[in-house]
Amino acid sequence: MKTEWIEEDPLLFLVxxxxxxxQLGAGLMAALRDISDNHIRFVGIGGExxxxxxxxxxxPMAELSVMGLVEVLPRVPRLFRRIRQTVxxxxxxQPAAIVTIDSPGFTFRLVRRLGNIDVPRIHYVAPTVWxxxxxxxxIMAHLFDHLMVLLPFERQYFEQExxxxxxxxxxxxxxxxxxxxxxxxxxxxxxxxxxxxVFPGSRKSEVQRILPVFANTIRLLKSDIPNLHIVTAVxxxxxxxIEKSVRDWSVPVTLLESGTDKRAGYQACxxxxxxxxxxxxxxxxxxxxxxxxYKLAPLTMAIARRLVRVPHVTLVNLILGKxxxxxxxxxxxxxxxxxxxxxxxxxxxxxxxxxxxxLDEAIRELRGGAFDPPHRAAEVVQKxxxxxxxxxxxxxx
Numbered sequence: 001m002k003t004e005w006i007e008e009d010p011l012l013f014l015v016x017x018x019x020x021x022x023q024l025g026a027g028l029m030a031a032l033r034d035i036s037d038n039h040i041r042f043v044g045i046g047g048e049x050x051x052x053x054x055x056x057x058x059x060p061m062a063e064l065s066v067m068g069l070v071e072v073l074p075r076v077p078r079l080f081r082r083i084r085q086t087v088x089x090x091x092x093x094q095p096a097a098i099v100t101i102d103s104p105g106f107t108f109r110l111v112r113r114l115g116n117i118d119v120p121r122i123h124y125v126a127p128t129v130w131x132x133x134x135x136x137x138x139i140m141a142h143l144f145d146h147l148m149v150l151l152p153f154e155r156q157y158f159e160q161e162x163x164x165x166x167x168x169x170x171x172x173x174x175x176x177x178x179x180x181x182x183x184x185x186x187x188x189x190x191x192x193x194x195x196x197x198v199f200p201g202s203r204k205s206e207v208q209r210i211l212p213v214f215a216n217t218i219r220l221l222k223s224d225i226p227n228l229h230i231v232t233a234v235x236x237x238x239x240x241x242i243e244k245s246v247r248d249w250s251v252p253v254t255l256l257e258s259g260t261d262k263r264a265g266y267q268a269c270x271x272x273x274x275x276x277x278x279x280x281x282x283x284x285x286x287x288x289x290x291x292x293x294y295k296l297a298p299l300t301m302a303i304a305r306r307l308v309r310v311p312h313v314t315l316v317n318l319i320l321g322k323x324x325x326x327x328x329x330x331x332x333x334x335x336x337x338x339x340x341x342x343x344x345x346x347x348x349x350x351x352x353x354x355x356x357x358x359l360d361e362a363i364r365e366l367r368g369g370a371f372d373p374p375h376r377a378a379e380v381v382q383k384x385x386x387x388x389x390x391x392x393x394x395x396x397x
Contacts (some may be wrong), residue, residue, distance in 0.1 A: 010096035010385045013119075014044035014055065015086065015110065017064035017103025019202040019235055020278040022047035024124060024377075025101050027171050029053040031378035040385075043093065045086065048236060058089060062204075062237045064106050079106060087113045096385045099124055104136070111143045120384040122146045124377060126154045126165075137161045146384065148377050151319075152365065166380050169373035170315075172281035173366035181267025181286070188254050190268070193229035194346055196221070197265070197272035197288065199279045200232075200242070207238045209295045210275050211245050216335035217273060217293075217342065222251050225346055231256060231265050233279075271345040271352070273338060276313045280325065284316050285363050289355040291326045291341040293333040316362040324358035 012032070016025040026049035032040050033053070042054055047061040059082060087110065090098065094117075100107035102125040111121055126149040129137045134157070140147060141163040149155055150170040158165050177183075185191045198218065200211040222228050230249065233256040234242050246253050256265045266272070266286035274280055276294040283290050292314050312318050314325050326341045328334070344351050367373075 009039045009041050011041045011043060011093060012381065012385065013090055013093065013095040013098045014042060014046060014050065014101065015099070015103075015107055016044075016046045016050060016061060016101040017106050018061070019047060019237070021101040021103055021125070022049045022061060023278070024171060025050045025055075025099075026053050027374035028099070028101075028124070028377050028381065029055065031372075031374040032381060035375065035378050035382060043089075043095070058086060064103060080109075082106075083110050083113055086110055090114060090119070091117060095119060097122060097381060099381060101125060108139065108143060120145050122148065122381060122384055124148045125150055126158065129157050130154070137163070146380065148380055150366075150373070151315075166376070168376035168380065170281060170366040171373040172278050173285050173363050174372055175285055175363075176261075176263035176267065178267075180261065180264035181269075184261070184264040184268040188268075190229050190252075190254065193227045193252070194225050195229050195231055195269045196225075196342065196346070197269035197274070197283065197290075198230050198232045199272060199274040199283075200238075201275035201277060201279075202235055202238065204238055204241065206275060206295075207241050210293060210333075211241065213293060213295070213333055213335055213338065214273055215245055215249060217338040218249050218251060220335055220339035221342060221346075225343065228252075229254065231269055233262060233265070271342060273342055276327075276329075280314050280316060281363075281366065284359040287356050287359060289325075289345045289352050289359070291328070291338055291345065293328045293338050295330055295333050315366075316359060319362045319365050320358055322358075324355060324362070 014025050016022045025046050029042055029050060030053055044055060045058050045061055046055045051057065063078060063082060083106065097120040099122045100111060104127045107123065121144045123140065123144045126147060127136050137157050138161045140158060141161040144163060147158050147163055147165045148168045149165055150168065152167055155165040155167055198214055200214050201207045218230065228251050230251055230253045232242065232246070232253060256262050263286060266283050266288050269288045272283050272288050272290040274283060274290050274292055276292050280290060280292060294313060312323065312327060313329060314327055316325055317323055317327065328337050345355070
């Protein structure tokens, strides 16, 4: 990795607000290094993975990693201070381009505050306007010069509002080494175990809400699943919570920490229990059948039920238009229900095979061809930086 930049190399300002965005940002940075022969500089806001690619974050990304009305309200003053701080930095640096990644609650307000600064603005990951708040598509057309979408059907919602879009594909759908799972089992001494992946999320608020239910699910399973072994991921923002819970599970646990080959860990699992989020797409790419459980704060859930217009929360199910992955949301997210569904996947080969067939179908849709998504996204950004060929800013800014 290049450690010293030439001042004339273009400066890209990136903003990620949560771990999934950090992962996307790191992939984009690596691809940009590749196609520019390292002639690019990075600055902005990100997490551990973007830091590993050379980004020094303006402030800890964890401050932005919050979801839901009840959870956001106490943090509003700090979030607005961080917006002002970030706007000031962008105006001082005058980067070659700005790439905001998901986290619309923060990134949209940030870009609006930038006003008429003459810098190309690119957003990575479309908000789910097809699920709720469709008016956001028109808002984005007045904020951004270009949008990079992960799903093939998303372009139409934004192009009809005049926003230039590129379908880049979903990086989480990229496959790994087919033999990595078995190698992981050998290296960790779990070749004869029944391996269950347990992934309770990446935001502190969601982990605190979901992890106790997942822990009780494990307790129900360990009595009738012989040689049960748990694999779970740990990121810094929730590490203390997960490590404390793990001590009470009374089953062997392998932790996927930073730097671990997480894709190999996913492949090593016979089945998984996961919160809704990017992890479900990563598990699908690893061909690991799963059960999804999720809980929101009661007030947040009441609002969501009035606004959300889709029947599923898992991307694979949305792509396929069916409940290929069992989903247990809010009141139905109980240890008994989850344990019954997970047990079915662990003991019934036919159930596993049926779900894996559906996972493969969805992943083919999400990959969008042979060219990998991070490099597709990098070419869009490179075009904006070097050729400045994104559309002019709109008068609504």
